Amino acid sequence: MQTSVSSTLTVYHDGQFWVGLAEHVEDGKYGVARIVFGAEPSDGEILQFVVGKWEKLSFFGGKPTEASKPARNPKRRAREAAKALKQPAMSTKAQQALANQREAMKRESAHAKSRRHAEEAEARFEQRKLKRKQKHRGH
Secondary structure, three states, X not given: OOOOEEEEEEEEEOOOOEEEEEEEEEOOEEEEEEEEEEOOOOHHHHHHHHHHHHHHOOOOXXXXXXXXXXXXXXXXXXXXXXHHXXXXXXXXXXXXXXXXXXXXXXXXXXXXXXXXXXXXXXXHHHHHHHHHHHHHHOO
């Protein structure tokens, strides 16, 4: 009996850290593990990781699970994999607080800008009114 095994390791930068996405397919069972490297790993570090720690990764959550209706179409599998990669990682409370603070500053800045714009428009209107009045008086 033959078993088909396929594994891939994709290393990418998620905006903050270098992350490895390890995918493992064994006899139709698909498993994935996420590894955070931090700084950009060199080729030697990646090779050392694969040789030393690959077998310790838990692809199937500790127990083998059958994939629910695996997609037969390779294009569909590629789309699903791309969609999974686009989903943002869970953020920490500190990151969420910073995001909320940035949003509040953005709203405050937009409000101040619209208020300043309205004041400038009002000043231009007053200037035009004054000019018209002076012109009417013959100055």
